[in-house]
Amino acid sequence: MPPTPARLALIHTGGTIASRPDPGGAGLTPQEAPELSGQLPGLEGVQVQVYQPFNLPSPHVTPAHMLTLARLIGTLGETGGAVITHGTDTLEETAFFLHLTLHCPFPVVLTGSMRHAAELSGDGPGNLRDAAQVALHPASTERGPLVVFGGDIFDARTVTKVHTSAVDAFGGYPGPIGRIDQGADGPALRYFAGPQGRHLYAPPQLSAAVEVLYAYAGWQGEGFAEAEARADGLVIAALGTGNLPAELLPLIAATHKPVVIATRTHAGPILPVYGYAGGGATLKRAGAIPASFLNAHKARLLLLLLLSLGLERQEVRRVFEDGLF
Structure with missing residues (x-):
């Protein structure tokens, strides 16, 4: 045969x-x-x-x-x-x-x-x-x-x-x-590498809305309030290892919606190490969620799926911080 x-x-x-x-x-x-x-x-x-x-x-x-x-x-x-x-x-x-x-x-x-x-x-x-x-x-x-x-x-x-x-x-x-x-x-x-495990997130429908904002020198938060009003969660393509101008710190601290911090650079992880106003460590204490090594547009998709599944902010934080993707 x-x-x-x-x-x-x-x-x-x-x-x-x-x-x-x-x-x-x-x-x-x-x-x-x-x-x-x-x-x-x-x-x-x-x-x-x-x-x-x-x-x-x-x-x-x-x-x-x-x-x-x-x-x-x-x-x-x-x-x-x-x-x-x-x-x-x-x-x-x-x-x-x-x-x-x-x-x-x-x-x-x-x-x-x-x-x-x-x-x-x-x-x-x-x-x-x-x-x-x-x-x-x-x-x-x-x-x-x-x-x-x-x-x-x-x-x-x-x-x-x-x-x-x-x-x-x-x-x-x-x-x-x-x-x-x-x-x-x-x-x-x-x-050159073996298979790795991954986590699946398959909501029955995409019910959430997530927007991406892009940081730049001199940004004072223009567009943040409007995006926050429209969306269920935000992703910010931040500077370097996940830092922002000082004006963003109170905006992130005041919102109850998840804000994920990615980087606008080509590659590398988010490392919340800087303690100045708007530095990554202060953003994390204010409630921001580090995106690990995901770029902003991939972090948006993960956040979209998690929110469509009904996950709360602390559950979202765990997925990103533990690399469950």
Whole structure:
């Protein structure tokens, strides 16, 4: 009896990887899934089931779309793995949302491209092939959702877009957790770290609202009161290791809503060590919650899920401070 062919779920959501120039001159626009699904070189014999829950540029993707993806993946049944093609602008947010909400027995890999489908030396077909090979590899199980770009394999917790236009647009400290290369004898996949445990937070609906504020030199809290009135919780992309101008300290101390302090820098943890007004130690004493190593937009997604589950501020603090994600 011949071996059972590998099965791959290929989920298209739009983005540059599926885009071509609009003949009307309006710019790049995402195309439908069938054209992109033919770009699977090196995967002959794999049974591919194609899905397209939506077809959007990634700036249009919302947490509701991410929840739709999680629910779709939960219905796939027996498959060897799943690949999601996605625009790069919010790819890391969708990856982290799935990391926090998705439990499935097979690997899930997100990828995209920086060059559109009609451009010379387009990177989409290679990224799609690499992602599919990673998704079907047994070493990729129990790792949570992964991001594959330019042959590098990233953990959803730490991956971030580090360049607006370069082909190697994704990075994130401390770097990739694996690598896939195309050798003479086929793909060579290596992981540099073992699988790690993770915690899942899957509310039945996204009922909370969370806003992000960005700190800068001379900020006196403009926008804080308005965001606090609209939202159930706030995330501040703070300075350095989690510090703010002194004017923010009384605002944070007065609110009863959770305020999570992330950093606007490229990488690194929040360390509440400074005792001056607005320093990280004073913000924590005033009730602010350090975001650990999460950047502001990933901290927002975690806070959104926790508040949608009905967690109180002290429970939220425990999740962030104990790294339960």
